Amino acid sequence: MNKISEVVARRVWDSRGWPTVEVEVRLAGGRSGRGIAPAGASRGLHEAVELRDGGPALSGKGVSRALAAVRETIAPALIGHDVADQEGIDRLMVALDGTPNRAHLGGNALAATSMATLFAAAADAGLPLWKYLAGGKAVDLPLPQIQIFGGGAHAGRRIDIQDLMVIAVGAKSFDRALEMTCDVYHAAGALMAERGQLQGIADEGGWWPAFASNEEALDTLVKAIERAGFVPGEDVAIALDIAASEFGENGRYRLALEGRELDSDAMSQMLAGWIDRYPIVSIEDPLAEDDAKGLAAFTRAVGARVQIVGDDFLVTNAARVEAAVEAKACNAVLLKPNQAGTVTELRAALRAAQAAGWGSIVSARSGETEDVAIVHLATGLNAGQLKVGSFARSERMAKWNEAVRIAETGLPFRGKAALAH
Ligand code: PGA
Ligand code: ZN
Numbered sequence: 001m002n003k004i005s006e007v008v009a010r011r012v013w014d015s016r017g018w019p020t021v022e023v024e025v026r027l028a029g030g031r032s033g034r035g036i037a038p039a040g041a042s043r044g045l046h047e048a049v050e051l052r053d054g055g056p057a058l059s060g061k062g063v064s065r066a067l068a069a070v071r072e073t074i075a076p077a078l079i080g081h082d083v084a085d086q087e088g089i090d091r092l093m094v095a096l097d098g099t100p101n102r103a104h105l106g107g108n109a110l111a112a113t114s115m116a117t118l119f120a121a122a123a124d125a126g127l128p129l130w131k132y133l134a135g136g137k138a139v140d141l142p143l144p145q146i147q148i149f150g151g152g153a154h155a156g157r158r159i160d161i162q163d164l165m166v167i168a169v170g171a172k173s174f175d176r177a178l179e180m181t182c183d184v185y186h187a188a189g190a191l192m193a194e195r196g197q198l199q200g201i202a203d204e205g206g207w208w209p210a211f212a213s214n215e216e217a218l219d220t221l222v223k224a225i226e227r228a229g230f231v232p233g234e235d236v237a238i239a240l241d242i243a244a245s246e247f248g249e250n251g252r253y254r255l256a257l258e259g260r261e262l263d264s265d266a267m268s269q270m271l272a273g274w275i276d277r278y279p280i281v282s283i284e285d286p287l288a289e290d291d292a293k294g295l296a297a298f299t300r301a302v303g304a305r306v307q308i309v310g311d312d313f314l315v316t317n318a319a320r321v322e323a324a325v326e327a328k329a330c331n332a333v334l335l336k337p338n339q340a341g342t343v344t345e346l347r348a349a350l351r352a353a354q355a356a357g358w359g360s361i362v363s364a365r366s367g368e369t370e371d372v373a374i375v376h377l378a379t380g381l382n383a384g385q386l387k388v389g390s391f392a393r394s395e396r397m398a399k400w401n402e403a404v405r406i407a408e409t410g411l412p413f414r415g416k417a418a419l420a421h
Helices: 064-078 086-097 107-125 129-134 174-194 214-227 264-277 292-302 318-327 343-355 373-380 394-407
Strands: 004-013 019-027 032-036 143-150 163-167 237-241 252-255 260-263 280-284 307-310 332-335 359-363 384-390
Touching: 004 064, 004 107, 019 064, 019 107, 032 107, 064 086, 064 107, 086 107, 086 343, 107 129, 107 343, 107 373, 129 373, 143 174, 143 214, 163 214, 163 280, 174 214, 174 394, 214 237, 214 264, 252 264, 260 264, 264 280, 264 292, 292 307, 292 318, 307 318, 307 359, 318 343, 332 343, 343 359, 359 373, 373 384, 373 394, 384 394
Parallel strands: 143 384, 237 280, 280 307, 307 332, 332 359, 359 384
Antiparallel strands: 004 019, 019 032, 143 163, 163 237, 252 260
16 A cells, blocks of 8 residues: 655646646655546537636636646545545545536546546556556457548538548457558548648548548548558448537437438438448447437447447446446447546446446547557456547557557457457
């Protein structure tokens, strides 16, 4: 047992150039751990509230209130606490917050502190975080979901779909999965350049989606897979994050690019048509967070063939996962530490998913930093899958590179068997 001696909060900056919260948990004896809160752009209605200052400075995105929450409320409560008691610390922070959605202290303050505590505990145990989390149990390297085109809220809503990703389903090792993705990513860029469509990259490092329709994006992705020398669906498959809450509400879905409005059934049918025509193995938030019925119907229709992931719909919340399992809506959960607020809550959501035989994917946010905690969570908690955005920009590559280091230890790679369906 080692006690927390100091909790330091500081303002650092994220990949979009906005302020965010870093917390450093220091222990008696000199060891320490750090955590940085990421930031979403397409946030779920029910996720933990990110505490921002508002007002004119820094476009309202200042974090001095969140830093004050750490310094004035969280730090005094944590000092002297056993760093290894993650659950106790997380519960204490949730109690200190006292709101259902972390609006008082801020999900950003809690997430950074929770992760810093976890890193400090691993450092104190003299173990890499993934190993500390695994606690002697056998774990696998995660299957990567990597973005090739960014869209939706991450690309000025240039296309409706938020993430067009690939999963190297034919890869027999983690390194090979990254190598295959590298080839597809650059083949896609070359294709865009030849067509005069290369206009830079979106928030998570995927190519800017200069497409006339959502289907053109899908067609281009298939061509990029082929151009890289792979068989679509066999070597490399497609994963989509529709992020439908961004353009759907009350059962109506407005496809801006095509100027069409669909009801829930028509939206499902359009997506089912894509699943028939394209090698899609995973689809996230196909319908909006308020469309539980639609999600259940969609899962009934295609859930035996593809992984259906709840992000905005489930917001890393165990109770919401349990309700969705009961309603048979989705068959996999996306897990984001700052969506829940604490590591303990993320673990509860993961347990609820695993108990139901669901798939699980630990995920980054669109606003990220050099923090690599999610790679350790995905591996150490044996989540099976990892989503960190694209294969460019160092806030993304820091995570893939950390995974490369973990892979070097010889952990097994489950490959496509990690997918639900
Ligand atoms: P966000 O989106 O981080 O911008 O909220 C990521 C996702 O929807 O998976
Ligand atoms: Zn999502």
